[in-house]
Amino acid sequence: METIDLSYSSLLIIYALMAIPFIIFFNTGVDLIKTTVIALVRMTIQLTLVGLYLGVLFELNSLLLNITWLVVMLLVANVNIIGSAGLKLRYFFIPAFIGVAVGTGVVVAVFVFIVIQPDPLYDARYLIPIAGMILGNCLKGNVMALERFYHSIHKNEKEFSTYLFMGARLNEAVRPYFKAALKAASSPHVATMATIGIVSLPGMMTGQILGGSFPVVAIKYQIAIMISIFTAMSLSAYLNIRLSLKAGFDDFQNLRREVLK
């Protein structure tokens, strides 16, 4: 079964749909038209470039090029996570990079190298989109985990100091905040898993069906990707917080205020 291609003229019809939100924004005075136009242009340019690059990537199917692309994705994700969590990059860059790389790397390796086993194992057609989906979906969870962890300690500094003064080691004093941060990061994913297929049809599954896959194949991939995303998010958020403690707290285990933006 072949996918019906979208011609450029038909894609213009889709772009024309944007007139509807623009008219709504204009009539209701929502000050978002300029921002939306910029976002639309950025999306178009970014996806076009990625499409071109992925074409080259799939064509060459080089191990070195694939790894380079994965590292670039990790770097961009890392900068995004730390900035969105309201933390300073220079303190958290290395621990967060390791946390996200290990958290997503382990799961991507299991998914691609053990479960799918493409030939070659590093086949860009599998490795890049799966790594991209897992990483992209881990972003929000990691931002929430780091943001919740550091900012709730900052907000409850007196309580945190009391734990230390009562004899808690750093790992004991941070435990309540650690638990709350991991719960906040995981809960939306748990809710998504519980409602997927009923409330929404997931993107990967829809894409595969449109691409000609049998629904059963698409479902198996969707289950695999959902579990992988959840595992990678939990592992990377856990590692991110755990590895960042040295950067986030001083010799006396007090929160270093300068790490917050």
Add this chain to the structure above:
Amino acid sequence: MAALIEFQNVTVKEQQNTILKNVTFSVSKGEKVVIYGKSGSGKTTILTTLLGGHKPLEGVVKYNGIILNRESIHKIRTSIAFIGQEPVLGEGTVENVLLFPFNFRANYPNKPDKNALIESLEKAGLSQSLLNSNVSGISGGEKQRIAIARALLLNKNVFCIDEATSALDSQSAELIVSVFQNKEFTVLSVSHDPRWFNIASRFIKIDNGQIIDDTDDRTKVKM
């Protein structure tokens, strides 16, 4: 007598503000010291600096001859009981609150039994019937006394006490202060309550982050 607590030219800064400036004093074992002065003068910072809540920019803090640093901080914290002005009790029943510090590895071995919990409540002037009450429903004064009972349960002989009787009625405050008269206890109490002055043998006045008076003559104390 060798000093138990020593501050040698300690300067503490927080976000460009100097909170303590060249603070030097020492406290011997068993001494009861009242630290007093205007609000915002740096009194509480002296207590929290001893407990590693601030890292001195200059100077040295010593406890029992050991310099406060990364290696010694945990040992020093586990030797001193801190009672803050606004008690941080957490959630749950009074029993949970009293047992909370014993969840930490350093305090595991000293986990008290029910009798010890009741005894500590009674020392703080509270009834054992409170044990099963939820802390969210009790008064500010009771909360402060629960924090004191919890500090007593930790079985330390050195106490850093920050305005711990400020929310108590006269009778309760009298009872609490008398508990700390124990000659084994070394007490650093930040307070303006005359009851603490009555049991203290040393009076340190702080102004603008500096010690402006340090005397053992209570007649010279000017509030």
